[in-house]
Amino acid sequence: MARLTASTPLPADVGKPGYDRAALKPGIVHLGLGAFHRAHQAVCTDAALEAEFGDWGIVGVSLRSVDIVHDLRAQDGLYTVVARSAAGDDARVVGSVIRGMSGTEDREEILSLMAHPTTKIVTMTVTEKAYGYDPGSGGLDRKHPSVAADLADPASPVGVVGYIVEGLSRRHAVGLPPFTVLCCDNLPTNGRIVRRLVIEMAGARDPALANWIAAQGAFPCSMVDRIVPAATEETRERAEKLLGAADKLALDTEPFLQWVIEDHFISGRPKWEAGGALFVDDVEPYEKMKLRLLNGTHSLMAYLGQLKGLEYIRDVMAVPEYRALARRHMDEARKTLDPVPGMDLDGYMDELIQRFENPTVAHKTRQIAMDGSQKLPQRIFAGAAEALAAEGDADSCAFATALWIAYVMRTPDLDDPRRDELCAAASRSAGNDPSAPFFELPGLFPQALMENGAWRARVNAELEKLNAG
Template identity: 40%
Template sequence: MKLNPHNLGQLPAGIARPTYDPAQLRQGIVHIGVGGFHRAHQAAYTDALMNRSEGLDWAICGAGLRSEDRAMHDALAGQGYLYTLYELGDGPGTEVRVIGALNGMLLAEDGAEALLQKLAEPGIRIVSLTITEGGYCIDDGSGEFRADLPLIQHDLANPQAPRSVFGYLCEALRRRREAGSGPFTVMSCDNLPHNGAVARKALLAFARLLDPELARWVDSNVSFPNAMVDRITPMTSAAHRQQLLERHGIDDAWPVVCEPFLQWVVEDKFVAGRPAWEKVGVQFTDDVTPYEAMKIKLLNGSHLALTYLGFLQGYRFVHETLADPLLHRYMRAFMDLDVTPQLAPVPGIDLARYKDSLTERFANRAIADQLERVCSDGSSKFPKFIVPTANRLIAGGQPLERVALVVAAWALYLRGVDENGSKYAIPDPRAADCQARVVQRDGLAARVLGDEAIFGTLIPASRAFVSAFEQQYDSLREHGVSETLRRVLGD
């Protein structure tokens, strides 16, 4: 059955579908960066609330600023913006559900004005973002906004025809201020420490360069809640689409696949109201810091600890790495010995149980999460997910071989060939620059660790870390992943 509004009532039994009429929704959110995670997370929560006959004025209008977003737009538009949420797990209780909370999508390349008008509508009270870790134009080394980027320079010179997310937000907020329609909340859903604070810093830096008076208004009126977001959402493959068709009879141009686990902890700082997401499982708090530190250091950090080593061994899915006893033990040692002692108590969370749940989630065979996805954009992920842990270990005089092995594995991964001789591409905007640093062994540590945008200043200045990195890198090259892991684990 082709998924579209006309066929909604004819879907096979057992497929959950909207209990509300999607045609009766009113848009209250614009989401910039419609991808798998947004559709499996924020949109899924909003749909769940609508299925309680609440929040029907909080429908989501998607927005795409990149040419690559057209494929998603066309797939969704062709089926009335409906899509299937396809949970995959090893146990019972997984769900197949049609989502209707996203009911439109605008593309910047079709004209900036339509999107600006949408953002300026009084009914839009939240603008949410999934623009990737690197999308905030913050230099990880200095912590400063990258005003020198061509995209930003264009928007400063052409504020009425923006191309960047910050150009769009500033122009929309300027129009709202002049019209007296009030601000909206800017809500980051990206995997960043203090993601709301990062969004605020970037937007205010842009606004000050463009219009200091507008910047002061934004500073005083716009809210930027921090949030911890969590759900493993692999890239949807042709095999996933075929599986959905064969097992459930749904022909969906672009379903979203995800694990059953779902979590969202967000600070309750919304300047223009919000949906009652707490009724469908969202946890609101005054301070998200302990939750995000737990998630980013344990889940995201451990992901990187596993995936580059696993990729070098020839594995291509996360669950395959967990089935390797050495990788499994190494990940738990990294979690227990290196990360956990750095974490503050997390209200309502048993850390031992949380780490066990991560192991179970990573081992989920049904979801078939791709290592390529987790390995991508390493140059943006390391500063957020690994470097803070390494810095604390260095400052405390703690053992460094496990965390240095994560960095060494990435450096070897950048060579583009695994232990079996298979070649692969490096999915990273900075791939060429990073790969150039690992061409020669002589001076490699200084070139790799000396990239302040990734590793800051403490790591390259630590003789102990440099030594541990070189030892692990040479061991991986000379003895391979398994033997290196045996040595690190003391076997």
């Protein structure tokens, strides 16, 4: 069957770009051309362009892969997003991504585009581990491979921070204003973290560059939320039936989409509110809500599912006992939250349960379980420390921590950037304090948890029950 392209006639019940793609010019460079970006920011940008057309086309950059870039070019930048629920499937062809480029093939062209006056915003979805963030110091992890490479050879970057710094350096050299840097990854206060990393790397090469970025740059924080499972052959077959054309880049997702952004942009922005984005003065309450209620519960269910042989989150939620554990975790995490303007937290938690139960979304527990050392500090450990400091209950966080440790101990092919350290800790886990080797890992647990003997005893008690089961 022929591939989806700009000339493909689309069925009437399939959504399509409601603007002139031929007139669309680039204004956004996005680093991390994965499924989440294509089902989230690109969808919002599609809606923004329909509401208010402008030069906000997205050039998507895959820092490592070339296949996705080649597929995007073969399909004229088009792909299908199918929002699935028990009520049915809603398919839309997205057109806001006008070009793809690969860091392994197009590095100089990417940097030239980042330095071009038409580029106003650089967005990122590269996962937590890609930034080379050291939670202990709050700055760069100089042992991180891409950080080390980009400090050694800043003109030929390989990592996300290196690309941003080199792009900004080129703009500085020719007297252009900076582009706005908009992080869309699950880092707490993500804009402030990325700002610090960028300024630190810039300062290592040129203090004047670092000062210019600090004075004139913009790094708004944002919170993103949409469940986007990894695409499968079934995903592509479904899209083919809906389109009448082959789409190698098709994605399944849920109807829900949320994007909360600090409204601080140097040279304008798309009308993202037309796609459901909410612009606020302070993202942090929304971010903490999402990290602890959604992401923390997701991690708990993922490790539980992996230990119990359940492939998908929906399978975990189908077990009444496990569904109750998910709700218990939300109830506990809620007590650590600040007031969230405009949010009904009871309704939000009810909606989360429904989203996790969605029978049409095949979100693999193994996918969510990866990179636990990068995810759990903000999803589980920070909330536990705050709860205990307020003399509250952190039992569910102890249970989630034990689940993760048990998962590490039972998973020989662990997918985590600290794999070697975690496996070594697992090999030393024994006796009355089996969690001790994990608490000894540098920069992982907050000091308050490391020093709380009663809470650590709860982790060990839960771990003992899991190991006996």
